[in-house]
Structures are given as C-alpha cells and as structure tokens.
Amino acid sequence: MQILVCIDDTDNIDSRGTGELAEMIMRELENRGWGKCSWVTRHQLLLDPTIPYTSHNSSMCFTADILQEHLQSVIDYASEFLKRESVAEADPGLCVVAITDLLDKQSLIDFGFKAKREVITKEEAYNLVERTHIHLSEHGGNGQGVIGALAGAGLRLSRNDGRLKGSLKINAPDNIITVHNLCLHPAIDEVRSLDEIQVGDNEIVLLGKLVKPLFINGKAVILVEKVLADDGQFLWKTCSKNQLSAYEEKRMYVVSK
Incomplete structure (x- = not known):
C-alpha cells in the first residue's frame, strides 16, 4: 500500500527544521524494513498574522510504499519521534x-x-x-500543527503542489549540462520554461545556485529561463528561489479552481 506521511510545526527559528525531521522519519522507516520512501516535499501554506508559525508556515510530506501490516508501526514510531524531537514550544x-x-x-x-x-x-x-480514513494526531503544545499536516498531505496527493526539500547536487563541468543529462537524475522528470513549454533534450542549461524540482501534474519539473551567455549565445538557466515562489503563487489559483 502507498501512504502519505506529513508533519508540521515541529521547530523554531534556531532548531532543526521540520524538513530535516521528516527526512529522519523517512530514513528510519526504511532502516527498519517497513517500506521504500520517496523524496520529502515542502508545501507552502497561507502566511497570515493570525497564524502562529516559526518561519515560513510550510509542511513537509513524503510518500512510502509499505506492507499494510506495518502501517500502525509507522504511525506509532512517527508519533513518538515527534514527541521526542520537536522543540518544547512547538505545536x-x-x-x-x-x-x-x-x-x-x-x-x-x-x-x-x-x-x-x-x-x-x-x-x-x-x-x-471524521469522514475519511486518515490518521491525524497532536504531539505537543496546542496541536495546531495538525492543520498544516493534513493540508500538506492533501497538497502532495494533488500531484500539483510543492517543491523538493533542499537543492539537488548535479555534477556538471562549469555548471553546464544538457537537458537530457539533467533528466538522468532520479529526482528530475522534465525541464520546462516559465511559460510551461517543455525544453528539448539537446538544449543547454546553466545551473544556478538553486536546482530544485517543483511538482507539476505528477512530475518533478525543473523550471528554467532563457538568458544570454557571455559568448553571445542564448541558453537556459535554472530559476531562482524568488522566481519559483512567484510561479507557485501564480499557478496556485489555476490548479485549485
């Protein structure tokens, strides 16, 4: 069976982030032989002064393929882990x-x-x-993190939200690589322009500081923009964090209708 595991509101500004804790749960699940896990994805939720959050109000989610007999073990372990590893002031x-x-x-x-x-x-x-077969539980503070945990699971399930936690490390001379070779990475399915046109296999990509797939229509997609190189030739460059955020904000109103 396939499951979604999502956590939220575990940290403070000085502690290990929620994404790191999600990765620790994921690794332990595999170490114990309960199943095989996917990448951790970050899902941005509403930023509003009435919502308490430590930094960016985002939840972290991963999928796992497990045997049904291990489901309760996963829930029990993740529950105890959050009680033990979350900071005292978290929810x-x-x-x-x-x-x-x-x-x-x-x-x-x-x-x-x-x-x-x-x-x-x-x-x-x-x-x-109450209307679905979903496990939702609080593990400290006022338990407000259940809202983000449930929301993050729904967003991952949509296959149309979130970005990979962290930035991919790509081995490419001078940070130059073809689209074909970039897509050989197991966490990358496609390369697309900001106007959502798929970039051809032989096109050249300049890797910027951030190489981070977004999840679009169930695929892990690297977004790029066309830039002018020093030699006067046009090539593609991976988008910045601000560009990815702006793209996600714009796209949210399309996929959520």
Whole structure:
C-alpha cells in the first residue's frame, strides 16, 4: 500500500527544521524494513498574522510504499519521534494517509489548497478526518500543527503542489549540462520554461545556485529561463528561489479552481 506521511510545526527559528525531521522519519522507516520512501516535499501554506508559525508556515510530506501490516508501526514510531524531537514550544501535528483506503480524496485535496488561501481551524481539520480514513494526531503544545499536516498531505496527493526539500547536487563541468543529462537524475522528470513549454533534450542549461524540482501534474519539473551567455549565445538557466515562489503563487489559483 502507498501512504502519505506529513508533519508540521515541529521547530523554531534556531532548531532543526521540520524538513530535516521528516527526512529522519523517512530514513528510519526504511532502516527498519517497513517500506521504500520517496523524496520529502515542502508545501507552502497561507502566511497570515493570525497564524502562529516559526518561519515560513510550510509542511513537509513524503510518500512510502509499505506492507499494510506495518502501517500502525509507522504511525506509532512517527508519533513518538515527534514527541521526542520537536522543540518544547512547538505545536507538532502528524498526518498519515493510506491512499488506497482514503474515502474522499478530493475533499482532502480541496482542504490542502484552501489552507494556502484561508485561515483554517482545527475543528475543520477534524471534521474532514471524521469522514475519511486518515490518521491525524497532536504531539505537543496546542496541536495546531495538525492543520498544516493534513493540508500538506492533501497538497502532495494533488500531484500539483510543492517543491523538493533542499537543492539537488548535479555534477556538471562549469555548471553546464544538457537537458537530457539533467533528466538522468532520479529526482528530475522534465525541464520546462516559465511559460510551461517543455525544453528539448539537446538544449543547454546553466545551473544556478538553486536546482530544485517543483511538482507539476505528477512530475518533478525543473523550471528554467532563457538568458544570454557571455559568448553571445542564448541558453537556459535554472530559476531562482524568488522566481519559483512567484510561479507557485501564480499557478496556485489555476490548479485549485
């Protein structure tokens, strides 16, 4: 069976981030032989002065293929891990979704996109859980992190939100690489321009400081812009963090309708 594991609100500005904790859970799940995990993705939620968050109000999610007999073990381990590893002032939440058993996928996806636009209450989160087969639990503080954990799971399930945690390390002379060779990386499916045109295999890409796939229509996509090189030739360059954020903000209103 395939599951989603999402956590939120575990850290403070000086501690290990929620993404690092998600990776630790993921590695331990594999070390214990419970299943095989995917990449951790970061899902940006609404930034609003009424919402308490430590830095950027984002949740972290990964998928795992496990045997059904290990589902409760994964939940128990992640629950104890969050209690032990989250900072004292955090409000951590855990969401585990068995995708094949999920009764209402669209409602979970809609909840995720709503959390990017509106302030949501814990009551709304638990009302959704009551209608579906979803594990949602609080592990410290006021448990407010359950909202982001549930939303992040819905956004990952949509296959149309989030970006890979961290930045990929690509071995390329002078940071120059063809699209074909870039897509040989296991975390990259396609290279597209900012206007969503797929870039051909033989095109040349200049790798900037950030090489980070976004998840678009179920694919891990590197976004690039066309730039003029020192030799007067045009080539593609990976987009900056600000460009990715602007693209995600613009696209959210398209995919969430």
